[in-house]
Amino acid sequence: MLKFKELSKPTQLCVLWIGLMLFLAVFGSFLPFEHWTFVYEDDLGVTPFSPGHILGTDNNGYDLLTSAIAGTRMSIFIAITAVGLGGLIGSALGITAAFVRGKVDLVLSTAFNVGLAIPNLVLALALVSVLASNVDMTVVVPIWRRVMVLIISLTIVLIPILGRIARGATLTWSGREFVTAARSMGMRDSQIIKKHIVPNVLPALIAVAFLAIGVVIIAEASLSLLGVGIPDGGSWGGMIARGRNDLEYSPHVLYIPVIFLAITVVSTNQIGEVLRNKLDGREAKV
Amino acid sequence: MQKLSFWLQRVSQLLVVLLLVTFGVSLLIRIIPVDLATIVMPVADETQRAAFRASIGLDKGPIGYYLQWLGNFVHGDLGNIYYSGGTETVSGHLIKAMPRSLLLMSYTQIFALGVAIPLGVLSAYRAGRRADRVISNTLFIFSSIPGFAIGLILIIIVGTKFEWLPTLGYATFSEGIWEHFKHMIMPVLSLSLGLIAQYTRLLRADMIASLREDYVTMAMSKGLSDRRILWRHVFRPSSVTLFTSAALSMGGLIGGAIVIESIFATYGVGFEIFAAIGGRQYIMLQSCVAVIALFYVFFNLVVDIGSGFVDPRTRDRRANA
Numbered sequence: 001m002l003k004f005k006e007l008s009k010p011t012q013l014c015v016l017w018i019g020l021m022l023f024l025a026v027f028g029s030f031l032p033f034e035h036w037t038f039v040y041e042d043d044l045g046v047t048p049f050s051p052g053h054i055l056g057t058d059n060n061g062y063d064l065l066t067s068a069i070a071g072t073r074m075s076i077f078i079a080i081t082a083v084g085l086g087g088l089i090g091s092a093l094g095i096t097a098a099f100v101r102g103k104v105d106l107v108l109s110t111a112f113n114v115g116l117a118i119p120n121l122v123l124a125l126a127l128v129s130v131l132a133s134n135v136d137m138t139v140v141v142p143i144w145r146r147v148m149v150l151i152i153s154l155t156i157v158l159i160p161i162l163g164r165i166a167r168g169a170t171l172t173w174s175g176r177e178f179v180t181a182a183r184s185m186g187m188r189d190s191q192i193i194k195k196h197i198v199p200n201v202l203p204a205l206i207a208v209a210f211l212a213i214g215v216v217i218i219a220e221a222s223l224s225l226l227g228v229g230i231p232d233g234g235s236w237g238g239m240i241a242r243g244r245n246d247l248e249y250s251p252h253v254l255y256i257p258v259i260f261l262a263i264t265v266v267s268t269n270q271i272g273e274v275l276r277n278k279l280d281g282r283e284a285k286v
Numbered sequence: 287m288q289k290l291s292f293w294l295q296r297v298s299q300l301l302v303v304l305l306l307v308t309f310g311v312s313l314l315i316r317i318i319p320v321d322l323a324t325i326v327m328p329v330a331d332e333t334q335r336a337a338f339r340a341s342i343g344l345d346k347g348p349i350g351y352y353l354q355w356l357g358n359f360v361h362g363d364l365g366n367i368y369y370s371g372g373t374e375t376v377s378g379h380l381i382k383a384m385p386r387s388l389l390l391m392s393y394t395q396i397f398a399l400g401v402a403i404p405l406g407v408l409s410a411y412r413a414g415r416r417a418d419r420v421i422s423n424t425l426f427i428f429s430s431i432p433g434f435a436i437g438l439i440l441i442i443i444v445g446t447k448f449e450w451l452p453t454l455g456y457a458t459f460s461e462g463i464w465e466h467f468k469h470m471i472m473p474v475l476s477l478s479l480g481l482i483a484q485y486t487r488l489l490r491a492d493m494i495a496s497l498r499e500d501y502v503t504m505a506m507s508k509g510l511s512d513r514r515i516l517w518r519h520v521f522r523p524s525s526v527t528l529f530t531s532a533a534l535s536m537g538g539l540i541g542g543a544i545v546i547e548s549i550f551a552t553y554g555v556g557f558e559i560f561a562a563i564g565g566r567q568y569i570m571l572q573s574c575v576a577v578i579a580l581f582y583v584f585f586n587l588v589v590d591i592g593s594g595f596v597d598p599r600t601r602d603r604r605a606n607a
Binding site for chain 2: 110113114117118119120121122123125126127129130131133214218221222225226227228240243244247248251254255258261262265266269270
């Protein structure tokens with residue numbers, strides 16, 4: 001579809017950066033570093049490019065490079081899982097709605113509209129705070145439960161957004177002649193969806209999914225900053241939240257996760273944009 | 287006549303959506319894994335808790351609870367905030383918080399449009415040249431940096447390093463106009479940079495398309511000045527898209543404002559939601575989310591009607607869709 005060499009220089013950089021992030025997310029824990037919660041008691045609040053700590057440490061003595069790698073894993077994992085789940089469920093619902101039409105479409109479209117009537121972050125915030133609440137406030141909610149809750153909430157937020165796009169795309173494609181032709185030849189609906197609708201709708205969805213990953217990364221960071229996401233520097237948002245405590249004397253604690261987050265979002269946005277333009281070009285030729 | 291029935295249909299659709307949204311939010315309260323009465327009255331005995339549940343309708347099942355809440359909501363009673371010392375009404379808090387959020391959002395939109403319109407027109411006029419490339423690339427990077435990150439960086443540089451602006455709080459008009467704006471500059475900047483990028487890109491794309499139209503060639507051959515063509519013949523049709531998209535970005539703005547208000551302690555609606563979650567005031571959370579949804583849906587309707595009036599073409603397109 002797209003060749004790496006044909007991409008522009010900035011886009012190539014974006015692809016490489018995303019590759020690096022994926023590599024860190026998958027293999028980050030195998031790299032020869034101490035665990036990210038290891039405390040360097042002699043190097044508190046060291047600035048970046050110091051010997052032994054290329055990105056510096058924060059005032060608790062956590063090395064920021066290993067923290068950032070651990071944060072990469074958490075943020076990327078949440079983003080990819082939520083977008084994957086939301087995309088699967090959303091596109092299944094959207095394609096069904098547009099293909100079956102009638103009452104199913106009415107119910108599903110209304111459901112999408114209901115989901116879209118609450119601003120994304122407000123909905124995610126409400127879901128997370130409700131789902132993650134504990135009977136006893138003094139008992140800390142375990143990390144895995146917070147991660148689960150975050151993923152579930154962000155998935156629920158994404159379903160109507162991606163579902164509506166899938167529905168719209170399916171509507172335009174299912175009106176095409178080749179679908180009518182396939183139907184007149186006696187092809188079953190499930191076959192038509194599999195052979196004709198999905199391959200055509202998928203590229204648009206993939207382009208949107210890249211944009212959605214950026215949105216989810218930012219949403220996760222916002223939630224962590226508000227104190228309902230990943231606590232204690234476990235993700236980029238968590239690192240930002242922790243860096244906030246001491247931004248007057250060691251601002252680099254804040255800059256490092258912000259830089260990681262911003263470059264990643266720039267990259268996913270750029271890739272999504274390139275994919276979308278490519279699609280538009282193809283559409284124009286048809 | 288057909289127009290009227292179209293709008294009636296649209297309004298009734300929105301009403302259904304609103305009812306379903308508020309019902310969904312009230313269901314959220316019921317799926318909390320914690321008993322609400324226990325949170326509100328940690329030391330009370332069971333009869334007191336039962337009385338509390340009955341008073342807000344929690345004993346009546348999902349639909350009964352919703353109807354009671356809706357009845358109160360329509361009459362302006364948004365429930366209470368429960369402290370160990372007593373209660374306060376949510377509506378009282380919201381009446382204080384609402385103007386602040388609305389001001390913050392209006393300033394943001396005005397500032398974003400005020401910067402984006404000249405930038406967009408300039409980069410469309412110089413499309414492909416250096417000015418356009420600089421503007422587009424800079425803004426593309428800004429569009430990807432979340433508002434809270436910009437806000438925190440502003441706090442570091444403007445707030446703590448140079449101490450030009452206060453980093454926390456809100457000042458009312460009665461405390462002095464300049465004082466008021468001093469507290470607003472950083473929140474508005476952090477919220478609007480992303481919007482500026484979005485608007486500029488949109489306006490640029492739309493205007494470049496309009497510049498290719500025949501009537502522009504016609505206007506040029508008549509010898510009209512570039513300035514007049516740009517603003518009168520090209521910007522005007524493109525502005526409809528811009529203002530519609532500005533209105534649609536309201537949802538993201540509301541979400542972004544929650545984070546920004548909690549960073550800068552603006553005490554707007556977003557801050558109230560943040561406080562409601564921190565203090566586990568779930569009834570307040572429910573009412574706040576309902577108010578936001580109401581505002582958002584209503585706003586979209588107004589925009590729909592407005593853009594239909596401004597540009598009849600969108601009206602026809604919507605009616606056919």
